[in-house]
Amino acid sequence: MSSFNFLKAIKNDWSVNMKQxxxxxxxxxxxxxxLTLLAACNTTAKQINKSGDTDELANKIMxxxxxTSTQDSGLLDYLLPxxxxxxxxxxxxxxxxxxxxxxxxxxxxxxxxxxxAKSSEEEFVKAGHGLKRFDVMYNDFVLVGPKGKTLSDGKxxxxxxxxxxxxxxxxxxEFISRGDDSGTHKKELGIWKEAAIxxxxxWYISAGKGMGEVLQMASxxxxxxxxxxxxxxxxxxxxxxxxxxxxxxxxxxxxxxxQVNPDKxxxxxxxxxxxxxxxxxxxxxxxxxxxxxxxxxxxALFIPNAK
Numbered sequence: 001m002s003s004f005n006f007l008k009a010i011k012n013d014w015s016v017n018m019k020q021x022x023x024x025x026x027x028x029x030x031x032x033x034x035l036t037l038l039a040a041c042n043t044t045a046k047q048i049n050k051s052g053d054t055d056e057l058a059n060k061i062m063x064x065x066x067x068t069s070t071q072d073s074g075l076l077d078y079l080l081p082x083x084x085x086x087x088x089x090x091x092x093x094x095x096x097x098x099x100x101x102x103x104x105x106x107x108x109x110x111x112x113x114x115x116x117a118k119s120s121e122e123e124f125v126k127a128g129h130g131l132k133r134f135d136v137m138y139n140d141f142v143l144v145g146p147k148g149k150t151l152s153d154g155k156x157x158x159x160x161x162x163x164x165x166x167x168x169x170x171x172x173x174e175f176i177s178r179g180d181d182s183g184t185h186k187k188e189l190g191i192w193k194e195a196a197i198x199x200x201x202x203w204y205i206s207a208g209k210g211m212g213e214v215l216q217m218a219s220x221x222x223x224x225x226x227x228x229x230x231x232x233x234x235x236x237x238x239x240x241x242x243x244x245x246x247x248x249x250x251x252x253x254x255x256x257x258x259q260v261n262p263d264k265x266x267x268x269x270x271x272x273x274x275x276x277x278x279x280x281x282x283x284x285x286x287x288x289x290x291x292x293x294x295x296x297x298x299x300a301l302f303i304p305n306a307k
Contacts, residue, residue, distance in 0.1 A: 062272035097182025108264030179206030
């Protein structure tokens with residue numbers, strides 16, 4: 001082989017090798033870029049909480065079915081940003097009566113429940129719809145009526161709810177019922193039953209509405225209604241209503257939290273619900289609940305009692 005041909009062969013080999021090297025570099029660069037993007041997506045999909053754990057459901061939405069009182073009182077607006085800050089999980093709230101909230105759990109349309117109808121909650125768990133029920137907090141119900149007035153004839157029932165309802169029924173005094181199978185409605189019906197009274201007649205108005213709307217109706221109509229204390233206090237300045245009866249042991253109002261059974265369907269965010277239940281029972285959440293409302297009303301609207 002002549003020196004010219006030898007040099008030409010070397011040049012050709014060099015060109016081929018350079019093309020192969022460039023091709024390999026390109027493949028390596030693209031592969032590295034893909035791996036980097038995958039790692040970034042994986043990191044984004046995980047939320048590192050304060051304990052150092054990761055939660056792949058950080059960017060998933062958890063559905064919370066709850067009573068209107070937790071929403072109308074402002075409690076959830078106060079708590080849920082802290083829950084998201086700690087876990088990265090966003091909570092979508094459906095605020096209805098406790099009966100409807102529990103039905104949503106039965107139908108697999110919610111991931112967790114926060115309600116106040118203890119006997120119904122216990123039946124829900126016993127039937128296998130929920131995993132376990134936990135006490136979260138409590139407050140009380142109060143009977144409210146027209147501001148600055150007694151029921152009639154100077155009748156005052158300071159802590160006798162059955163006596164007050166008996167007087168209302170006997171004298172056809174307008175009373176507005178939630179009428180929506182909520183925890184408040186269940187409590188009201190239970191008290192009528194304990195008092196051996198069947199409420200009926202034009203004086204007894206079944207609204208089929210949430211607590212906030214019923215309080216507004218009672219204020220406008222100058223009627224009486226049973227309400228949870230938290231919702232009443234949160235709306236008090238806008239209402240022409242005073243507390244008429246409070247302190248009766250029948251008016252105790254316990255709230256519970258339940259994780260819906262994830263076996264109902266594959267859409268249930270079981271991990272998110274589990275994290276929510278643990279969080280709301282935690283020392284931090286319980287402390288937040290104990291402080292809610294004190295700065296405005298001089299008293300907490302809910303008393304935490306998770307065990």
